Amino acid sequence: MSTNAVVTTPANDAFCSIERTLGIVGERWTFLILREALTNGATRFADFIEVLGIAPNILTARLKTLVEAGVFKKREYREEGSRPRMSYHPTEAGRQLLVVLGALGQWGDDYIPPAAGVTQTRETASGRKRLRVGFVEDPAVLKDVDDIEFVRTPSHPRYAES
Known part of the structure; x- marks a missing residue:
């Protein structure tokens, strides 16, 4: 699940992984x-333009950030009679x-559902x-959010041993 890859982010010098991650994905369009x-x-x-209605310059900037951070990779493709273009994978x-998207969707479904009803569910591909989404202690034990703490490590600048 985790890899040893080091991702460079716009907030690379931030001590907090959440802040560094938001340097990549912290904007609505992303x-x-x-x-x-x-x-x-x-x-x-x-x-992306067609479905999202996003301005081309904003899409270009967001895709560039995602590629530079190692979230997407570019591949060249060419439709017959057209110039080569890039696709993003x-x-x-x-x-x-x-997992993050699933958690955001789940929170929205639970606390701010659309008036017409939830537009997507999260299901297994096999068996439906x-x-x-939740914190898991081991594959069989889903933990309640009341039992979750974010614990500062000695690497945290405001770490205080208790």
């Missing part, structure tokens, strides 16, 4: 691009962000069993 790539299979610039680091 999460929507990830949603389309990870849940709907979008890979092409034109697909999630790497393993990108695919792991599906509903899924919930």
Whole structure:
């Protein structure tokens, strides 16, 4: 699940992994691009433009950040009669962000559902069993959020041993 790859981020000097991660994915459009790539299979610039209605300059900037951070990799393709273009494909680091998207969707479904009803569910690909995102102690034990703590380590600048 975790890799030894070092990802360079705009907030690379930040001590907090959350802050460094937000340096890559912390903007609304970035999460929507990830949603389309990870849940709907979008890979092409034109697909993102069409579905999201995002301005080309913003899409270009967000895709550049995702590629530089190792979340997407570019591949060249060419449609007959057209010039070569690039498509964008999630790497393993990108695919792991599906957990974050699932957690955001689950929170939205639970606390701010659309009036017309939830638009997506999270299910197993085989068997169509509903899924919930959560903290897992081991594969058989889902932990309640009341039993979760974020514990500062000695690497934290405000670490205080208790």
